[in-house]
Amino acid sequence: MEVTSGLRPPAQLVRWTTPEVHGTIVRRGTLAARALRSNNGMSAKPQLRALRLCAPRSGVYEVSAVISDPERVRAVAFRMEALHGRWRVTELEMQGRAEN
Numbered sequence: 538m539e540v541t542s543g544l545r546p547p548a549q550l551v552r553w554t555t556p557e558v559h560g561t562i563v564r565r566g567t568l569a570a571r572a573l574r575s576n577n578g579m580s581a582k583p584q585l586r587a588l589r590l591c592a593p594r595s596g597v598y599e600v601s602a603v604i605s606d607p608e609r610v611r612a613v614a615f616r617m618e619a620l621h622g623r624w625r626v627t628e629l630e631m632q633g634r635a636e637n
Contacts, residue, residue, distance in 0.1 A: 538583040538604050538611075538613070539583060540566045541562055541565040541566050541569060541631065542582075542606065543568075543569030543570035543571075543572065543573045544569075544573075544582065545566075546566075547559065547562050550562060550626075552623070553623070553624065553626060554625060554626045554629075555625060555626070555627050558615075558626050558628065562629070565631070581606050581607050582606070583604045583605065583606045583611075584605050584606065585602060585603075585604060586602075586604065586605050586610070587602060588600070588601075588602045588603075589601045589602075596619040597616065597617070597618050598616070598617045599614070599616050599617075600613075600614065600615050600616075600617065601613070601614045602614075611631055611632060612632045613629075613630070613631050614629075614630045614631075615628060615629045616628040
C-alpha cells in the first residue's frame with residue numbers, strides 16, 4: 538500500500554509480484570506520487586484496519602484487507618501463490634472511498 542500511495546518505489550515489489558500485478562502497482566504509485574508532489578509531499582502511511590486469509594488449496598492464499606489513510610478507506614484483495622520457492626502476488630484488486 539505504501540507503493541500504491543506513492544511513498545515507496547515500485548521496484549521493491551518486482552520480486553514479489555507477477556508482471557501484470559507489478560504494472561498495476563506502478564500505475565497507481567505513479568499517479569499517487571504525482572499527487573504527493575503537487576501536495577508538497579504531505580501524506581500519512583496507510584494503516585491496516587483488518588486482515589483475513591483463506592487457503593483454498595495448498596500453495597495458495599487469498600487475502601483481503603481494509604486499509605485506511607487520512608483521505609480514504611480501501612478494500613484490498615489479492616491472491617498469493619507459491620511459485621519457484623517464493624510467494625508472489627498473482628492477482629490484485631483495490632477499491633476505495635473517501636472518508637467523511
